[in-house]
Amino acid sequence: xxxxxxxxxxxxxxxxxxxxxxxxxxxxxxxxxxxxxxxxxxxxxxxxxxxxxxxxxxxxxxxxxxxxxxxxxxxxxxxxxxxxxxxxxxxxxxxxxxxxxxxxxxxxxxxxxxxxxxxxxxxxxxxxxxxxxxxxxxxxxxxxxxxxxxxxxxxxxxxxxxxxxxxxxxxxxxxxxxxxxxxxxxxxxxxxxxxxxxxxxxxxxxxxxxxxxxxxxxxxxxxxxxxxxxxxxxxxxxxxxxxxxxxxxxxxxxxxxxxxxxxxxxxxxxxxxxxxxxxxxxxxxxxxxxxxxxxxxxxxxxxxxxxxxxxxxxxxxxxxxxxxxxxxxxxxxxxxxxxxxxxxxxxxxxxxxxxxxxxxxxxxxxxxxxxxxxxxx
Ligand code: ADP
Ligand code: MG
Numbered sequence: 612x613x614x615x616x617x618x619x620x621x622x623x624x625x626x627x628x629x630x631x632x633x634x635x636x637x638x639x640x641x642x643x644x645x646x647x648x649x650x651x652x653x654x655x656x657x658x659x660x661x662x663x664x665x666x667x668x669x670x671x672x673x674x675x676x677x678x679x680x681x682x683x684x685x686x687x688x689x690x691x692x693x694x695x696x697x698x699x700x701x702x703x704x705x706x707x708x709x710x711x712x713x714x715x716x717x718x719x720x721x722x723x724x725x726x727x728x729x730x731x732x733x734x735x736x737x738x739x740x741x742x743x744x745x746x747x748x749x750x751x752x753x754x755x756x757x758x759x760x761x762x763x764x765x766x767x768x769x770x771x772x773x774x775x776x777x778x779x780x781x782x783x784x785x786x787x788x789x790x791x792x793x794x795x796x797x798x799x800x801x802x803x804x805x806x807x808x809x810x811x812x813x814x815x816x817x818x819x820x821x822x823x824x825x826x827x828x829x830x831x832x833x834x835x836x837x838x839x840x841x842x843x844x845x846x847x848x849x850x851x852x853x854x855x856x857x858x859x860x861x862x863x864x865x866x867x868x869x870x871x872x873x874x875x876x877x878x879x880x881x882x883x884x885x886x887x888x889x890x891x892x893x894x895x896x897x898x899x900x901x902x903x904x905x906x907x908x909x910x911x912x913x914x915x916x917x918x919x920x921x922x923x924x925x926x927x928x929x930x931x932x933x934x935x936x937x938x939x940x941x942x943x944x945x946x947x948x949x950x951x952x953x954x955x956x957x958x959x960x961x962x963x964x965x966x967x968x969x970x971x972x973x974x975x976x977x978x979x980x981x982x983x984x985x986x987x988x
Contacts (some may be wrong), residue, residue, distance in 0.1 A: 612642060612667075624666050624692055631656040633812045638663050641749060641786055646809040648755075648801065649788040652816050653931060654912075654938035657788045658685060661751035665724045666698075670746035673779075674727045676753045677766055679703060680885075682727035684910070689725060697722040703732050718745050730757075730768040733775050742779045750776050752804070755787035756927075759799035760971055762791050763928035773804050785809075790934065791927055792816050821936055821943045825983050828950035836861065836918060837868050839946065840898060844870075846915035847891070850900045851932055853921040853956065861920060862900040875901035906932060912939035919947035924957055925975035926982055949983040 617638070621627050630638070633649070634656055640647045641664040651657050662685075665672035676682045682701045689699035697717035706714070717723040718741075732738060750772075756762030757769040776783055787800050787809070801807055826835065840848065850865075852858045855876040862874035873887040873896045890896040892911055899905060917936045923929035929947070937943025954976060961972040 612639075620667050621663060624663060625659065627659075631659075632814050634660055634663075637812050640810040640812070641784065642667065644749070644784045646784055646804075646806040647786045648797075648806070648809040648811040649786065650792055650797065650812065651788070651790060651814040652792075652818065653790045653934035654910075655790070655814055657753070657790070660788065661749070661753075661786050662689065662725065665748060665751075668724075668748040669721070670748035671718050671723050671726050672748045673733075673742070673750045674725055674753060675730055675733065675750065675769075675772060676727055677729070677757050677764070677769075679705070679729065680888075681753075682729070686725075686727055695722055699723065699725040699727065701727045702738065703729050715741060721746075730766065730772060734768065734771060739775060739778050747780055747783050749784040749786055750779075751786040751788065753788050755800050755804075756789040756791035756796050758803045759791075759796040760968065761793065761795040761799060761975075762789075763925055763931060770803055790931060792930075793927060796927070816930075818934065818937070818943075820940055821933060821945055823933070823945045823947075825947050825949050828948035828953065832920065832948055833861070833864055835948075836920065837865065837870070839916070839918065840865060840870050840872075841868070843916055843944075845897060847894065847911060847913055848898050848916040848918065849906065849914060849932075849935060850898060850918040850920060851905075851923075852900065852902060853953075853960075855902060857920060858900050858902055865898060865900065870898055871896045872898040872900055875899050875905040877902065877904040903928065903932065906935050909935065910938070911935070913941065914938065915942060916944040916946065919945075922947065922949050922953040922957065922983055923979055924972070925979050927975070929979065929982075947983065954980050 632651065632655055637647060637649050637660040641661065649657055649660055661672060661674065686699045686701050690696055700714045700717060700723050702714055718726065752772060757764050757766040759765065776785060785804055785806055787804055801809060850861060852861060855878045858874045858876045862872050865872035873890055875884060875887050891899045914936045917933045923932065933945035936945055957976050961969050
């Protein structure tokens with residue numbers, strides 16, 4: 612494959628004339644059928660790293676992704692690029708029999724280039740047996756930090772992926788992608804996927820356009836948040852809270868004060884969640900007040916501020932959550948409120964968890980606490 616062909620494909624499928632960051636060597640590594648490990652910050656353009664080679668190759672690429680909303684977003688975007696509806700599919704428990712049949716047919720016919728699956732769907736024998744018969748170009752594991760207990764979003768089902776991929780085929784290249792830069796998480800990923808031979812690409816994690824600020828959390832925190840949001844009127848922002856109750860409360864306080872704010876948390880029904888997310892994306896709402904259930908894979912480039920009403924449970928999650936600000940390269944103000952009481956709350960939160968998880972959790976919280984104290988003088 613020549614560079615001219617590669618650039619022509621980039622232009623043809625995505626309309627871009629240039630690769631972003633390390634995309635080009637990553638795409639080449641995948642096209643050469645190597646196991647590949649990609650560490651790029653949120654917004655770095657990881658999706659294209661596997662989408663382009665999938666579109667260019669024979670067979671179907673399997674993309675493992677942790678969230679249904681995230682998969683749907685990507686499938687819709689891919690379908691918009693092509694006249695062929697079947698170019699990308701999601702395979703999960705929400706499909707009925709007829710739909711599953713159609714997905715299988717499109718894969719067998721060589722139409723489907725990307726098949727998005729949740730890790731728990733991949734464990735189904737029915738799917739594994741089917742995929743065994745088909746030509747699989749590679750398996751991409753997005754948000755690969757879900758493999759590691761040291762990541763900010765551990766998913767036990769992610770740990771079985773290696774075994775399942777082996778059952779689907781013997782020499783299927785694996786691509787892991789994550790925005791988590793810590794060595795412990797990276798080690799875990801490579802080990803669990805048994806791909807110490809992987810070509811590893813790590814981008815810079817410095818985000819010079821993000822401004823970080825920690826303020827002490829006093830009883831006036833509501834007034835302080837309102838003032839901050841008002842000073843940034845008309846700009847898009849996210850306010851993260853630890854509890855659903857606090858999300859509801861703060862969203863209401865902002866609304867009463869004339870801010871176009873909507874709540875978002877896992878306790879709301881799916882319809883409401885989608886509606887609020889869309890309102891934010893379409894700028895019918897300026898501010899989303901949310902638990903950490905909000906944001907993974909949300910691609911709104913002009914988020915101008917991210918506020919943490921409560922201390923984040925680890926530096927990794929803080930980096931991830933604040934990383935949603937200023938994706939377009941413009942300003943991004945990251946403001947967190949810190950009080951020792953919140954640390955105690957987080958510690959209490961963990962006391963119901965398995966001991967091993969608790970130990971890791973305590974260590975992560977301690978570093979988060981240390982960060983807040985040091986940055987706030
Ligand atoms: P990540 O998964 O790393 O957080 P995404 O794959 O969601 O990042 O991409 C972030 C944004 O970058 C998207 O809006 C995408 O369209 C854009 N993007 C990706 N590759 C390029 C490119 N080569 N040129 C311009 N924009 C790009
Ligand atoms: Mg992504």
